[in-house]
Amino acid sequence: MSGPHQSAGEAGEPIVEFEDVSFAYPNAEGPALEGVSLRVRRGQRLGILGPNGGGKSTLLKLALGLLSPSSGRVRVLGRDPGEARALGLVGYVPQKTTAELGFPLTVTQVATMAAAWRVPAWRPVPGAVRERVREMLDLVGVADLAQRAIGGLSGGQLQRVMIARALLAAPRGEGAGGGAMRAPALLALDEPMVGIDAVGQARFAELLQRVHRELGVTILIVSHDLRAIAAGCDEVACLARRLHYHASPTGLTPRVLAEVFSHDVAGIAGLAGMHIHAHGPGEACPDTGPVGLSVSAPRGGARGGAGGGAGGGS
Amino acid sequence: MINPLDMLRDPFMQSALVTGLALVALCASVSVLVVLKRLAFVGQGVSHSAFGGIGLAAVLSVGLAGAGVPTGWLTQGGVVEFVIVLAFCVGAALLMAAIADRTTLHVDTGIGLLLVASMALGGVLVEASRKIAEATGVPVGVRSWESVLFGSLASNGWNDAIIAWGVALAVLLTLWVIRRPLVFWAFDEQASPAFGVPSRRMSAILMVVLAVVVVTSMKLAGVVPATAMLVLPGAIALKLGSRMGTVTAWAVVSGVVGLLAGLMCSMAFDVQPGPCIVLILTALFGVAAAVRRG
Numbered sequence: 001m002s003g004p005h006q007s008a009g010e011a012g013e014p015i016v017e018f019e020d021v022s023f024a025y026p027n028a029e030g031p032a033l034e035g036v037s038l039r040v041r042r043g044q045r046l047g048i049l050g051p052n053g054g055g056k057s058t059l060l061k062l063a064l065g066l067l068s069p070s071s072g073r074v075r076v077l078g079r080d081p082g083e084a085r086a087l088g089l090v091g092y093v094p095q096k097t098t099a100e101l102g103f104p105l106t107v108t109q110v111a112t113m114a115a116a117w118r119v120p121a122w123r124p125v126p127g128a129v130r131e132r133v134r135e136m137l138d139l140v141g142v143a144d145l146a147q148r149a150i151g152g153l154s155g156g157q158l159q160r161v162m163i164a165r166a167l168l169a170a171p172r173g174e175g176a177g178g179g180a181m182r183a184p185a186l187l188a189l190d191e192p193m194v195g196i197d198a199v200g201q202a203r204f205a206e207l208l209q210r211v212h213r214e215l216g217v218t219i220l221i222v223s224h225d226l227r228a229i230a231a232g233c234d235e236v237a238c239l240a241r242r243l244h245y246h247a248s249p250t251g252l253t254p255r256v257l258a259e260v261f262s263h264d265v266a267g268i269a270g271l272a273g274m275h276i277h278a279h280g281p282g283e284a285c286p287d288t289g290p291v292g293l294s295v296s297a298p299r300g301g302a303r304g305g306a307g308g309g310a311g312g313g314s
Numbered sequence: 315m316i317n318p319l320d321m322l323r324d325p326f327m328q329s330a331l332v333t334g335l336a337l338v339a340l341c342a343s344v345s346v347l348v349v350l351k352r353l354a355f356v357g358q359g360v361s362h363s364a365f366g367g368i369g370l371a372a373v374l375s376v377g378l379a380g381a382g383v384p385t386g387w388l389t390q391g392g393v394v395e396f397v398i399v400l401a402f403c404v405g406a407a408l409l410m411a412a413i414a415d416r417t418t419l420h421v422d423t424g425i426g427l428l429l430v431a432s433m434a435l436g437g438v439l440v441e442a443s444r445k446i447a448e449a450t451g452v453p454v455g456v457r458s459w460e461s462v463l464f465g466s467l468a469s470n471g472w473n474d475a476i477i478a479w480g481v482a483l484a485v486l487l488t489l490w491v492i493r494r495p496l497v498f499w500a501f502d503e504q505a506s507p508a509f510g511v512p513s514r515r516m517s518a519i520l521m522v523v524l525a526v527v528v529v530t531s532m533k534l535a536g537v538v539p540a541t542a543m544l545v546l547p548g549a550i551a552l553k554l555g556s557r558m559g560t561v562t563a564w565a566v567v568s569g570v571v572g573l574l575a576g577l578m579c580s581m582a583f584d585v586q587p588g589p590c591i592v593l594i595l596t597a598l599f600g601v602a603a604a605v606r607r608g
Contacts, residue, residue: 064508085510092508099502103350104552104561113498114509121491149556169509188508 016040021072045219047229050239056222091166091184101151115168136164156200183215333470336478338569345548359425366432367402369439371395376443407525539588546595553602
């Protein structure tokens with residue numbers, strides 16, 4: 001898939017920029033985010049990791065323009081995030097429970113919504129849009145479910161449809177006119193692994209890899225699941241009100257994780273079965289060098305769990 | 315046994331039938347969304363807010379008549395009273411949307427609050443209008459709450475039928491024009507704003523449409539039949555269909571069947587058509603639920 005299907009723009013161009021952003025909810029005791037600066041470039045996959053209440057979803061809502069920062073500046077494709085959203089430049093995958101699954105809609109109808117909601121009522125949905133819908137359903141592996149009722153899908157199938165819908169977000173002026181459609185510049189996913197079993201999570205990670213490979217779309221994924229983030233992201237941002245780390249997942253140390261998760265490393269989802277242990281800054285790990293977070297295969301033995309990791313040393 | 319052709323020969327039933335079909339068009343158009351979005355209580359809140367509007371119109375009528383202003387244009391059950399009630403209900407509906415959207419108060423609490431406050435306000439204002447009329451010697455007709463609650467489809471004339479179809483066509487046109495963003499918003503209220511769907515505008519339009527449908531249906535048939543027409547065709551249709559197109563078609567069919575059977579029962583047993591329509595629709599729902607289970 002290439003040409004008009006690819007997300008347009010120059011490689012390296014900043015897609016999301018946070019500059020010293022703070023945000024506090026009304027009547028909250030403290031800020032949800034404080035002094036966060038980060039940049040996501042075109043084609044990058046940034047995983048946002050952090051504990052519950054650490055500000056991950058808040059950061060995503062700021063990037064989508066659903067919230068406005070208390071201070072600092074957020075830009076998406078050089079624009080105000082609300083403007084980028086209104087222009088249809090962002091595809092969004094919510095946690096699976098947000099849709100009304102009792103609606104009598106088929107998979108195709110749900111996917112078409114995102115691409116065709118701007119099409120004037122007096123015009124039929126253009127053929128290019130219908131073709132694009134078929135392509136995206138095929139890409140995410142649910143083409144055979146196209147006529148199935150949306151309420152009759154499993155959690156994993158539904159999540160795939162939601163990704164297809166997000167990839168069909170139609171920039172204003174595209175789709176409605178019947179011309180070729182491109183993928184949105186940014187795909188934002190909010191806790192997409194919640195409620196999906198381990199097999200489904202692995203398939204989901206593969207799917208995101210495929211979407212990234214074929215469409216070149218920039219991905220912003222929020223999760224509290226370390227394995228999901230480490231397996232499929234170029235960079236990881238660890239967030240617990242402040243930004244504690246923003247670099248490659250292979251450089252992530254147990255010390256950072258302990259800091260982000262307030263030393264409750266055992267509670268980090270996705271750590272079970274991963275090789276992880278503490279060592280000092282700059283100290284080479286005798287086993288894998290930096291913590292091998294990109295290695296997702298479970299390791300056996302006493303050192304396999306997270307519990308003996310950050311606190312005890314290796 | 316009533317011959318359906320007798321109904322068509324009776325001039326009262328002719329206008330009742332034409333008005334009733336407008337009622338079906340109005341209610342069936344939003345009934346599926348009302349059921350899917352669990353807006354039945356919103357419909358109740360809006361319909362009962364009408365009592366406040368009726369009270370306001372009554373006080374205005376008596377007050378202006380007392381001041382020597384001709385108030386023939388403000389007669390009870392007339393177009394101006396309808397417009398005042400409509401404005402009152404649209405305001406109440408928008409207030410409900412604002413409560414749901416911008417406050418931490420649960421939407422049901424907000425609706426309950428507006429519902430009882432409007433009914434109480436209506437009671438106080440109607441009582442006040444009676445007292446002002448007695449004090450000033452202005453003749454004033456008394457509007458019975460029964461007529462508001464149950465109305466009478468059979469008492470509608472051709473003017474009512476024309477107004478009903480005018481409103482119905484305006485509602486149908488509005489819904490047709492915004493159907494794509496409206497269905498997207500209704501299906502996924504939380505995610506659709508991230509795609510650029512103007513969610514607050516969709517919510518406000520739906521509430522205004524709902525208020526217009528409720529107030530018009532109330533005027534034509536009374537609160538109880540209007541509520542039944544607003545909820546039951548959608549509930550029946552969702553038992554029988556599994557695609558948006560077929561569900562909408564079933565909503566219209568069940569509304570028409572409820573109307574025709576209700577009017578025939580009304581003629582056969584010489585009772586008001588409103589309660590007959592409500593009972594027929596309730597029975598149809600029972601049948602649809604049984605068919606679904608079977």
